[in-house]
Amino acid sequence: MDQSMASDLIGDLISCGNIDHAMVDGNKRPFICLELEDVSGNKLRNITLWSDYAQQLNDALGDRQNLGHVVIILQFMKHKIYKRKPAVSSMFGVTKLFINADIPDTHTFTKLLIENRGSEGDDHHVTHLTTFSSYSIKNDFLNNLQKVTINDIRDIVKPMSCVVVATVKKIEREADWWYLACVKCNHAAKQESVSEKDEYGVVVKKRSIFRCTNK
Structure with a gap:
């Protein structure tokens, strides 16, 4: 992945989180995470919109009930690596966001989507996506790491880091x-x-x- 290149994306919105906040360069910035799906069913994960783009998407989705297909077009998205996985995020003042826009690209994508799935989208639902900050590092540590007693630490046979809670x-x-x-x-x-x-x-x-x- 060339992180110096910008990419354009188009897809059907399948998952979207709530607006959250993160500290970036000492400033608290809103963001929202989402997942898209192309006409072939390939999922585009690890997509993050920041600041005004996040607010624009959140406002467009409203209460997120009975949305049907929501075709998202993202232009000039930045490549990056997050938690060793490829991801894309918006660039301030550069990225362009289109939501169910009345333009040829949206019409063509929607037509292919209906042809491939045989549905107008009435039964399509956007699921809730849990963002990394709402699933905290504390929860990840408490729920996913192997737990042993202090006495069992003596049985460790390979170098590793341990956290003792006592x-x-x-x-x-x-x-x-x-x-x-x-x-x-x-x-x-x-x-x-x-x-x-x-x-x-x-x-x-x-x-x-x-x-x-x-x-």
């Missing part, structure tokens, strides 16, 4: 809680005594070193 029951004030650690990997380090010998094998000096237990 309640402090008691604070031990008598014993030190810290330990000597390797500055590179944070594994425990043990103090060892190293002897330096002269050319005759006689110990002339002893010194202490710290060796990482991960080596």
Whole structure:
């Protein structure tokens, strides 16, 4: 995907979220996510409209009841990668949005849509699309990650990051809680005594070193 190129899209609206907000460059901006479908049934996902474009679509859909087919034309949409997946979004002051516009492209698309599906669209419904911000990172963490007890962490055999959620029951004030650690990997380090010998094998000096237990 060439992210420097702009694309034009046309499709039948099949899913649309509510207007949400996100912080962009320190400013709170409204956005709306939607999905389109072409005449062959291919779904165009991960489409985001920002600011005025989001408000324009939301106003056009009203209460979203008995909409029938809603043909959307988007011109000059920007390519991007979001969560490692291809996506497109509107560009401020550049993108053009047409909703059931009375233009040849809309008429041609609608005709092909009816021919392929054999329906005028009376039974077509736009489903609700959950946006990434309404399904929060907190929910994603609590519902989708594997959960184990603190005791089970000792059984992990490969490097990984863990988040510990716990309640402090008691604070031990008598014993030190810290330990000597390797500055590179944070594994425990043990103090060892190293002897330096002269050319005759006689110990002339002893010194202490710290060796990482991960080596």
